[in-house]
Amino acid sequence: xxxxxxxxxxxxxxxxxxxxxxxxxxxxxxxxxxxxxxxxxxxxxxxxxxxxxxxxxxxxxxxxxxxxxxxxxxxxxxxxxxxxxxxxxxxxxxxxxxxxxxxxxxxxxxxxxxxxxxxxxxxxxxxxxxxxxxxxxxxxxxxxxxxxxxxxxxxxxxxxxxxxxxxxxxxxxxxxxxxxxxxxxxxxxxxxxxxxxxxxxxxxxxxxxxxxxxxxxxxxxxxxxxxxxxxxxxxxxxxxxxxxxxxxxxxxxxxxxxxxxxxxxxxxxxxxxxxxxxxxxxxxxxxxxxxxxxxxxxxxxxxxxxxxxxxxxxxxxxxxxxxxxxxxxxxxxxxxxxxxxxxxxxxxxxxxxxxxxxxxxxxxxxxxxxxxxxxxxxxxxxxxxxxxxxxxxxxxxxxxxxxxxxxxxxxxxxxxxxxxxxxxxxxxxxxx
Amino acid sequence: xxxxxxxxxxxxxxxxxxxxxxxxxxxxxxxxxxxxxxxxxxxxxxxxxxxxxxxxxxxxxxxxxxxxxxxxxxxxxxxxxxxxxxxxxxxxxxxxxxxxxxxxxxxxxxxxxxxxxxxxxxxxxxxxxxxxxxxxxxxxxxxxxxxxxxxxxxxxxxxxxxxxxxxxxxxxxxxxxxxxxxxxxxxxxxxxxxxxxxxxxxxxxxxxxxxxxxxxxxxxxxxxxxxxxxxxxxxxxxxxxxxxxxxxxxxxxxxxxxxxxxxxxxxxxxxxxxxxxxxxxxxxxxxxxxxxxxxxxxxxxxxxxxxxxxxxxxxxxxxxxxxxxxxxxxxxxxxxxxxxxxxxxxx
Numbered sequence: 001x002x003x004x005x006x007x008x009x010x011x012x013x014x015x016x017x018x019x020x021x022x023x024x025x026x027x028x029x030x031x032x033x034x035x036x037x038x039x040x041x042x043x044x045x046x047x048x049x050x051x052x053x054x055x056x057x058x059x060x061x062x063x064x065x066x067x068x069x070x071x072x073x074x075x076x077x078x079x080x081x082x083x084x085x086x087x088x089x090x091x092x093x094x095x096x097x098x099x100x101x102x103x104x105x106x107x108x109x110x111x112x113x114x115x116x117x118x119x120x121x122x123x124x125x126x127x128x129x130x131x132x133x134x135x136x137x138x139x140x141x142x143x144x145x146x147x148x149x150x151x152x153x154x155x156x157x158x159x160x161x162x163x164x165x166x167x168x169x170x171x172x173x174x175x176x177x178x179x180x181x182x183x184x185x186x187x188x189x190x191x192x193x194x195x196x197x198x199x200x201x202x203x204x205x206x207x208x209x210x211x212x213x214x215x216x217x218x219x220x221x222x223x224x225x226x227x228x229x230x231x232x233x234x235x236x237x238x239x240x241x242x243x244x245x246x247x248x249x250x251x252x253x254x255x256x257x258x259x260x261x262x263x264x265x266x267x268x269x270x271x272x273x274x275x276x277x278x279x280x281x282x283x284x285x286x287x288x289x290x291x292x293x294x295x296x297x298x299x300x301x302x303x304x305x306x307x308x309x310x311x312x313x314x315x316x317x318x319x320x321x322x323x324x325x326x327x328x329x330x331x332x333x334x335x336x337x338x339x340x341x342x343x344x345x346x347x348x349x350x351x352x353x354x355x356x357x358x359x360x361x362x363x364x365x366x367x368x369x370x371x372x373x374x375x376x377x378x379x380x381x382x383x384x385x386x387x388x389x390x391x392x393x394x395x396x397x398x399x400x401x402x403x404x405x406x407x408x409x410x411x412x413x414x415x416x417x418x419x420x421x422x423x424x425x426x427x428x429x430x431x432x
Numbered sequence: 433x434x435x436x437x438x439x440x441x442x443x444x445x446x447x448x449x450x451x452x453x454x455x456x457x458x459x460x461x462x463x464x465x466x467x468x469x470x471x472x473x474x475x476x477x478x479x480x481x482x483x484x485x486x487x488x489x490x491x492x493x494x495x496x497x498x499x500x501x502x503x504x505x506x507x508x509x510x511x512x513x514x515x516x517x518x519x520x521x522x523x524x525x526x527x528x529x530x531x532x533x534x535x536x537x538x539x540x541x542x543x544x545x546x547x548x549x550x551x552x553x554x555x556x557x558x559x560x561x562x563x564x565x566x567x568x569x570x571x572x573x574x575x576x577x578x579x580x581x582x583x584x585x586x587x588x589x590x591x592x593x594x595x596x597x598x599x600x601x602x603x604x605x606x607x608x609x610x611x612x613x614x615x616x617x618x619x620x621x622x623x624x625x626x627x628x629x630x631x632x633x634x635x636x637x638x639x640x641x642x643x644x645x646x647x648x649x650x651x652x653x654x655x656x657x658x659x660x661x662x663x664x665x666x667x668x669x670x671x672x673x674x675x676x677x678x679x680x681x682x683x684x685x686x687x688x689x690x691x692x693x694x695x696x697x698x699x700x701x702x703x704x705x706x707x708x709x710x711x712x713x714x715x716x717x718x719x720x721x722x723x724x725x726x727x728x729x730x731x732x733x734x735x736x737x738x739x740x741x742x743x744x745x746x747x748x749x750x751x752x753x754x755x756x757x758x759x760x761x762x763x764x765x766x767x768x769x770x771x772x773x774x775x776x777x778x779x
Binding site for chain 1 (some may be wrong): 573575577581651652712729736737738746748778
């Protein structure tokens with residue numbers, strides 16, 4: 001098994017960077033010289049919420065010579081809270097170097113951040129913005145950490161596939177926030193399944209039954225004069241153009257594991273059900289989905305999610321093989337029962353930290369990693385399921401990937417009007 | 433208004449994790465409420481002159497109950513003996529400890545009990561409005577199912593932070609009018625030993641452990657219903673195994689010399705002392721003297737900063753039980769027991 005230890009990873013690339021450091025360090029204490037050499041990696045964070053703040057913290061802990069030098073958001077209070085939290089961690093506080101002139105606000109803040117002389121961008125806004133932000137980062141030759149999912153519509157997915165290809169040509173690193181791919185515990189479970197521990201894989205059943213994420217506040221709480229665009233962005237989880245709906249924003253982790261089990265090959269088609277049974281105060285997302293996918297070799301995958309309080313909850317994966325079952329998420333470690341009996345017994349490493357350890361090591365060593373195609377395929381799996389549930393039709397992969405339905409508006413204006421699409425109605429809503 | 437942009441929710445999140453440390457008015461409100469809870473307790477204080485007896489408590493306005501077992505005051509030797517081949521360095525030096533009398537919950541706090549605290553309005557709060565109970569801060573709504581399929585009715589509650597366990601103690605005190613808190617590390621070991629000086633409460637022969645405990649050797653990879661194994665000499669179930677249990681103390685090296693009612697007050701969020709071993713541990717971690725330090729990795733699945741102050745999603749082998757000291761402490765002491773002030777972390 002690979003050694004996933006963070007320290008050994010860090011030691012490895014510090015050793016690689018060591019020759020340069022030693023050359024410049026002559027006559028100075030090592031630690032000061034390291035700070036004064038020009039090889040600090042400058043990081044910019046776009047989207048300063050809880051996940052973005054977590055990602056920035058991990059970026060600063062992945063490499064002792066990273067610096068957070070710019071942040072972008074729509075709201076100063078969010079920026080302030082993010083920076084305050086980061087500065088409370090003594091291990092990274094000194095490397096939070098974001099003067100007020102390097103705190104950018106507004107819908108074009110990402111562009112100003114990209115132009116502020118940074119090396120790596122962390123993208124952690126609501127997913128609707130991702131295709132636009134990714135394209136701008138790659139155009140400006142930035143390395144990227146890209147939170148999941150990567151789009152809310154098929155045109156966005158196609159844009160990301162193109163951008164990922166450009167990143168590859170330019171030798172840029174693009175690490176995706178589909179975090180389970182970076183969990184050594186889950187990697188080992190997939191390795192077991194790949195090695196035949198449950199025989200031939202027949203079906204994959206995944207559950208994402210949870211409580212609601214960010215319920216829509218009543219319209220009466222909307223401040224006077226706040227534009228449609230601002231109101232919707234501030235309540236982004238409730239609008240399909242921004243979040244993609246729960247199957248794209250949350251259950252997408254399970255879609256990603258399904259894709260992993262299917263070796264990232266797309267399904268032939270899917271059918272699905274979904275709807276909203278709990279009235280909401282607004283927005284146009286569903287509160288439940290169940291999607292059935294079929295793959296070229298006849299394998300099936302079932303993805304079920306619900307976000308309703310007071311129901312049976314479960315977030316698990318069941319890989320059903322001809323000779324056994326691999327179960328994730330029932331108890332703390334993966335388990336295989338059948339032809340082989342196995343459960344994970346090793347030490348698990350922090351998958352969120354691991355994402356950044358891999359990214360910054362790749363940047364240091366100039367050995368690019370690129371999760372671009374895979375993250376686009378996994379996101380598309382969720383979007384395809386949503387299309388099937390929204391329309392009530394069987395949707396093929398080709399149809400879905402080539403869909404012309406563009407949810408993310410052109411020329412978004414912070415103060416602008418924005419009609420909300422009505423909530424989809426199966427049998428009435430048409431595939432586009 | 434807390435705005436939501438930029439929060440790319442990943443696998444695990446809680447609504448409104450809350451970043452701020454307690455403000456001065458919050459602290460004043462909490463102190464006032466602790467006084468009100470203490471007044472309620474003092475209406476029916478335990479009779480100091482009476483021999484402690486076992487008794488049952490039904491949580492008011494519910495059908496959910498638990499048993500209290502008396503633990504007499506006394507002296508014991510804390511830590512591992514030289515004759516214990518599996519002892520760890522942190523279990524030494526052995527030292528004499530005197531503790532006052534208390535009752536202890538006979539079994540680990542179950543989901544039946546803990547869910548009343550986690551979810552408002554499940555314990556008759558609407559028909560029996562109670563301002564004192566309502567003023568105790570309660571966990572945020574968990575996003576995922578917290579038993580991870582291991583069972584709810586009769587099974588131990590897991591994955592709560594020490595802060596959450598402290599707040600449960602405060603909430604239960606307000607609900608029942610009896611003072612509850614986590615045991616100190618010394619009280620925990622004293623109760624676990626139940627008079628025994630050996631590695632386990634039943635002796636030194638680990639081959640008998642399966643009669644008394646759920647551990648990795650017999651758990652089949654999950655926790656089990658509480659109180660299904662043989663209790664120790666004082667009637668306490670699952671002190672060894674099933675789920676590890678929170679104590680009040682900071683995890684710190686032992687000092688030489690005798691102690692009376694020791695409580696190592698925490699000055700930092702990690703590590704706190706956790707005891708008893710779990711369904712996930714080998715036999716030697718279930719020894720009476722075995723200690724485990726709490727660790728930030730127990731929140732590894734929480735992708736956000738700030739992290740939740742209520743859940744250790746990765747500690748699916750971690751629970752607790754409460755004690756009721758025979759002597760009711762002062763309001764100031766109660767405040768200290770229920771408010772560590774260390775629930776926020778930034779790393």
